[in-house]
Amino acid sequence: MAEPRERKCPICGKPASDEFAPFCSKRCADVDLNRWLTGTYVIPARDDEPEADDEEA
Structure with missing residues (x-):
């Protein structure tokens, strides 16, 4: 079984x-x-996705 990877901070890369x-x-x-x-x-x-209000009309 593989060891869990050490998670790194997404901002600075240090250990989380x-x-x-x-x-x-x-x-x-x-x-x-x-x-x-x-x-x-x-x-x-x-922008071309219909809004919820447009679908009801």
Whole structure:
């Protein structure tokens, strides 16, 4: 059976902490949150998808 891989912090690459998983520290967790809140990270969407209101009409 394979050994579990050590998880690394997605921000800085240090070993992840159980307390701040998947990050290594509160600082890295806050950096990630800031990136979401400022729009650095985005989830792409298509403009041609119908909205829920359009389907009912």
